Amino acid sequence: xxxxxGLSRVGLLGGGVIGGGWAARFLLNGVDVQxxxxxxxxxxxxxxxxxxxxxxxxxxxxxALPAEGTLTFVATPExxxxxxxxxxxxxxxxxxxxxxxxxxxxxxxxxEVVFGSSTSGLxxxxxxxxxxxxxxxxxxxxxxxxxxxxxxxxxxxxxxSEATKDxxxxxxxxxGMHPLRLSKEIxxxxxxxxxxxxxxxxLWLVNDxxxxxxxxxDAIRFxxxxxxxxxxxxxxxxxxxxxxxxxxxxxQFGPALKWPWxxxxxxxxxxxxxxxxxxxxxxxxxxxxxxxxxxxxxxxxLIAVMQGLRGVGYGAxxxxxxxxxxxxxxxxNAVAPLDLSxxxxxxxxxxxxxxVDYNGHMNDSRFFQVTSEAGDRLLRYIGxxxxxxxxxxxxxxxxxxxxGAQAMAGDRLYATLQLLSHDAKRxxxxxxxxxxxxxxxxxxxxxxxxxxxxxxxxxxxxxxxLQAKLAELAAHHSLLPKPAHAxxxxxxxxx
Amino acid sequence: xxxxxGLSRVGLLGGGVIGGGWAARFLLNGVDVQxxxxxxxxxxxxxxxxxxxxxxxxxxxxxALPAEGTLTFVATPExxxxxxxxxxxxxxxxxxxxxxxxxxxxxxxxxEVVFGSSTSGLxxxxxxxxxxxxxxxxxxxxxxxxxxxxxxxxxxxxxxSEATKDxxxxxxxxxGMHPLRLSKEIxxxxxxxxxxxxxxxxLWLVNDxxxxxxxxxDAIRFxxxxxxxxxxxxxxxxxxxxxxxxxxxxxQFGPALKWPWxxxxxxxxxxxxxxxxxxxxxxxxxxxxxxxxxxxxxxxxLIAVMQGLRGVGYGAxxxxxxxxxxxxxxxxNAVAPLDLSxxxxxxxxxxxxxxVDYNGHMNDSRFFQVTSEAGDRLLRYIGxxxxxxxxxxxxxxxxxxxxGAQAMAGDRLYATLQLLSHDAKRxxxxxxxxxxxxxxxxxxxxxxxxxxxxxxxxxxxxxxxLQAKLAELAAHHSLLPKPAHAxxxxxxxxx
Numbered sequence: 001x002x003x004x005x006g007l008s009r010v011g012l013l014g015g016g017v018i019g020g021g022w023a024a025r026f027l028l029n030g031v032d033v034q035x036x037x038x039x040x041x042x043x044x045x046x047x048x049x050x051x052x053x054x055x056x057x058x059x060x061x062x063x064a065l066p067a068e069g070t071l072t073f074v075a076t077p078e079x080x081x082x083x084x085x086x087x088x089x090x091x092x093x094x095x096x097x098x099x100x101x102x103x104x105x106x107x108x109x110x111x112e113v114v115f116g117s118s119t120s121g122l123x124x125x126x127x128x129x130x131x132x133x134x135x136x137x138x139x140x141x142x143x144x145x146x147x148x149x150x151x152x153x154x155x156x157x158x159x160x161s162e163a164t165k166d167x168x169x170x171x172x173x174x175x176g177m178h179p180l181r182l183s184k185e186i187x188x189x190x191x192x193x194x195x196x197x198x199x200x201x202x203l204w205l206v207n208d209x210x211x212x213x214x215x216x217x218d219a220i221r222f223x224x225x226x227x228x229x230x231x232x233x234x235x236x237x238x239x240x241x242x243x244x245x246x247x248x249x250x251x252q253f254g255p256a257l258k259w260p261w262x263x264x265x266x267x268x269x270x271x272x273x274x275x276x277x278x279x280x281x282x283x284x285x286x287x288x289x290x291x292x293x294x295x296x297x298x299x300x301x302l303i304a305v306m307q308g309l310r311g312v313g314y315g316a317x318x319x320x321x322x323x324x325x326x327x328x329x330x331x332x333n334a335v336a337p338l339d340l341s342x343x344x345x346x347x348x349x350x351x352x353x354x355x356v357d358y359n360g361h362m363n364d365s366r367f368f369q370v371t372s373e374a375g376d377r378l379l380r381y382i383g384x385x386x387x388x389x390x391x392x393x394x395x396x397x398x399x400x401x402x403x404g405a406q407a408m409a410g411d412r413l414y415a416t417l418q419l420l421s422h423d424a425k426r427x428x429x430x431x432x433x434x435x436x437x438x439x440x441x442x443x444x445x446x447x448x449x450x451x452x453x454x455x456x457x458x459x460x461x462x463x464x465x466l467q468a469k470l471a472e473l474a475a476h477h478s479l480l481p482k483p484a485h486a487x488x489x490x491x492x493x494x495x
Numbered sequence: 496x497x498x499x500x501g502l503s504r505v506g507l508l509g510g511g512v513i514g515g516g517w518a519a520r521f522l523l524n525g526v527d528v529q530x531x532x533x534x535x536x537x538x539x540x541x542x543x544x545x546x547x548x549x550x551x552x553x554x555x556x557x558x559a560l561p562a563e564g565t566l567t568f569v570a571t572p573e574x575x576x577x578x579x580x581x582x583x584x585x586x587x588x589x590x591x592x593x594x595x596x597x598x599x600x601x602x603x604x605x606x607e608v609v610f611g612s613s614t615s616g617l618x619x620x621x622x623x624x625x626x627x628x629x630x631x632x633x634x635x636x637x638x639x640x641x642x643x644x645x646x647x648x649x650x651x652x653x654x655x656s657e658a659t660k661d662x663x664x665x666x667x668x669x670x671g672m673h674p675l676r677l678s679k680e681i682x683x684x685x686x687x688x689x690x691x692x693x694x695x696x697x698l699w700l701v702n703d704x705x706x707x708x709x710x711x712x713d714a715i716r717f718x719x720x721x722x723x724x725x726x727x728x729x730x731x732x733x734x735x736x737x738x739x740x741x742x743x744x745x746x747q748f749g750p751a752l753k754w755p756w757x758x759x760x761x762x763x764x765x766x767x768x769x770x771x772x773x774x775x776x777x778x779x780x781x782x783x784x785x786x787x788x789x790x791x792x793x794x795x796x797l798i799a800v801m802q803g804l805r806g807v808g809y810g811a812x813x814x815x816x817x818x819x820x821x822x823x824x825x826x827x828n829a830v831a832p833l834d835l836s837x838x839x840x841x842x843x844x845x846x847x848x849x850x851v852d853y854n855g856h857m858n859d860s861r862f863f864q865v866t867s868e869a870g871d872r873l874l875r876y877i878g879x880x881x882x883x884x885x886x887x888x889x890x891x892x893x894x895x896x897x898x899g900a901q902a903m904a905g906d907r908l909y910a911t912l913q914l915l916s917h918d919a920k921r922x923x924x925x926x927x928x929x930x931x932x933x934x935x936x937x938x939x940x941x942x943x944x945x946x947x948x949x950x951x952x953x954x955x956x957x958x959x960x961l962q963a964k965l966a967e968l969a970a971h972h973s974l975l976p977k978p979a980h981a982x983x984x985x986x987x988x989x990x
Binding site for chain 1: 499512547550551553554555556560561588615616638639643644645646669671672673675677679681684685688689690691692693694695696697698699700701702704705706707708709711712713714715716717718719720721722723724725727730732734735737751752763765769772773776777779780790791792793794795796797798799800801802803804806807809810811812814815817819821822825845853854855858859860861863864867871884888890891892893895896897898901905907916923941942943949981982983984985986
């Protein structure tokens with residue numbers, strides 16, 4: 001029982017990196033796969049891609065994937081295409097090989113079965129030559145890793161029917177991909193042409209000793225590559241043109257086409273006609289969005305991408321992480337000594353859009369997160385540092401949260417912390433989250449933490465230095481009134 | 496009192512999109528700015544960039560920014576450079592204009608003050624002509640929006656001193672940027688050459704009617720652009736080459752350099768020497784990382800970028816969001832009717848790496864998040880849908896969490912929900928989070944929710960249909976034993 005209607009079994013021709021990636025996409029969407037690949041190593045290679053894909057997909061779409069389909073290796077292209085609803089060809093880039101596989105497999109598949117080819121640049125009009133029902137061949141060009149990358153370019157040959165393209169779009173969409181329907185057949189299609197142009201320039205830079213492989217990559221991933229992950233070069237340049245849009249941008253940078261800014265000087269003539277086409281297409285692409293709106297969208301995407309990468313600690317995420325630590329240190333240097341006679345103001349945050357849920361305000365779990373962050377700052381304040389974490393830490397064992405008011409995206413919040421009690425192993429704190437604008441209490445949280453010997457995995461007394469710092473704080477905070485919400489249970493009437 | 500040591504005041508020459516972006520970077524890092532721009536509109540333009548930058552930076556680095564520096568407009572380049580520790584020039588791309596500004600400003604700045612130029616491609620050796628102390632001019636080429644993009648290319652001219660480059664790296668790093676030091680001076684530097692190559696190919700595609708502006712952008716942002724946001728073309732191709740690395744990749748795709756996969760056919764000759772250089776540089780770049788490790792890193796970054804973009808609902812994030820909703824719907828179609836005689840199993844998740852904190856296991860706030868998500872599923876189950884959300888919703892008012900065991904990255908969790916009580920306005924639930932592998936209870940959470948008329952902003956009775964669904968569930972769940980941890984307060988001895 002496949003969870004994708006009308007797609008329970010597919011045939012794959014070729015099980016390399018790309019064919020294995022297709023196998024993973026189909027299998028993880030609950031579709032059975034019949035794979036033909038004469039390479040005796042194919043099962044091992046596909047298993048390796050599957051291991052990567054399982055790991056990646058479970059991270060990407062937590063918990064939502066159906067039961068995996070079944071993978072069967074078969075001995076001939078005909079067998080791969082028997083009894084299936086779709087065939088994908090991912091053989092090496094040799095026209096005769098692809099033609100042979102498609103011809104043989106097409107004799108075994110029902111006439112309604114659509115064939116997609118993963119070719120990076122060969123023309124479908126040539127590939128469909130000699131096929132039984134050649135009208136059902138279409139290029140479905142994916143990108144590596146196929147189990148994660150959304151793009152698949154759809155390109156038909158001279159004989160390809162519109163119904164074939166429709167079906168390919170339907171199949172690839174059901175796998176979570178983004179089909180891009182090309183209107184013209186061309187060597188290399190669109191994405192590979194753009195990649196190839198950049199690649200050729202990169203080879204020049206290495207060839208001429210201008211930049212190394214690493215420098216070239218850094219020039220991409222810390223720069224234009226960040227933007228290209230959500231907007232292409234056309235929209236990015238439109239925004240750079242400001243209110244006056246693409247025509248203004250071209251007036252400013254059009255002359256650069258005559259300059260030696262690349263070794264690839266076969267540029268098109270910037271005629272009035274090309275300029276008009278470009279401006280009209282750019283207007284169409286931007287639709288009703290103003291430059292200000294596009295700028296805000298661009299910025300939100302950049303922030304999201306960099307914050308995402310910070311979670312991995314790589315590329316621009318590493319830069320952001322380092323920057324935040326710099327800011328933290330500078331702020332620490334600038335801050336006056338803490339006033340122990342009041343709850344400690346240890347943490348501030350501005351509500352990002354990602355914290356907002358379907359109710360249009362900050363999600364309840366994010367309040368918990370803010371109080372948890374504030375608790376971390378207290379731990380750092382009493383002396384818990386990286387060295388200390390190598391053997392011990394505090395774990396939260398019990399928490400109680402009261403929600404008082406809403407917080408919106410952009411609201412600036414600050415959290416104050418009161419130490420309620422402590423002993424050698426326990427730390428009992430109360431945290432109040434305020435809205436900075438009017439000091440409204442938006443939430444409170446009471447946390448009980450336990451000191452843990454992390455190697456032994458059990459409770460242990462905190463180091464004397466930490467206990468001393470806690471005792472110093474307690475001497476002050478024990479004089480503060482107990483917060484009204486401390487010690488509550490859920491459902492207790494408000495007093 | 497600047498928070499950046501040795502950088503309290505800078506001079507900026509030019510206040511367009513780039514100059515305004517620099518102003519924002521400096522001001523938001525607490526540095527005072529003296530700006531020269533003869534355009535009477537400059538103050539308005541810079542204010543617009545600042546508004547964008549304030550919004551973006553507060554999202555990017557929540558709460559950590561120092562007090563803003565002060566922006567002053569001055570009447571001459573000399574005034575801009577007086578009493579500052581650094582000067583950045585961002586005038587239009589005309590050599591004579593840049594030379595004039597740099598000459599004049601350099602007469603007013605102390606000899607130790609470094610000058611950065613934002614030029615996209617003019618040569619520093621020419622720009623420094625006529626400057627007082629020309630050795631302190633360096634290109635510091637940023638990318639738009641300057642207040643967010645990390646990359647800045649550092650390129651010296653014939654007279655530029657190493658100390659000047661060192662200082663530029665120091666200044667830009669303090670602003671949270673990633674300086675890339677180029678070893679050779681070349682028109683367009685590195686990033687712009689790569690962008691320009693891609694851009695020229697894109698213009699051919701429009702010129703030849705192969706693809707529209709929108710199609711070109713889609714081919715980038717759903718495909719190679721996603722990868723370029725964290726790995727450049729060199730490392731991506733190395734990974735594509737598999738265990739055999741770059742030499743294997745070139746053996747496979749080197750011939751394509753002779754194919755018409757772009758209109759830009761001035762490719763370098765693929766000599767043994769170029770191949771050796773390429774392979775050696777690729778090995779150096781990859782360091783000790785195996786292909787498997789690089790694949791895992793690539794996949795983690797792709798996931799992080801797509802999940803980040805899902806928060807914005809744009810580009811690949813939109814595709815992912817649609818895919819998840821497809822999966823949710825398919826899963827819903829496949830699931831047997833819920834068994835009401837037990838706590839409802841409504842939510843599953845696999846712990847992603849981002850949920851893990853410095854203790855090496857899932858952060859406490861993420862347990863709260865899982866129980867909150869489970870609660871949302873209950874709300875959907877009783878009939879709260881998009882239409883309902885236009886007028887009413889349930890808000891969490893009080894929560895209590897107990898932490899039982901740790902969860903690690905990759906652990907599969909599931910949550911079960913028991914309705915403890917309800918009335919027209921209130922909904923009292925108990926959620927248990929289990930580890931799937933051994934059914935261990937890792938956390939429990941008790942939540943009290945209040946039904947709210949969202950327009951009026953106050954408590955209101957739930958719609959009869961929702962109440963009926965709750966009553967049906969309560970008829971079953973009231974027979975279940977009360978969970979041991981329900982009704983606890985923090986610090987209560989375990990019974």
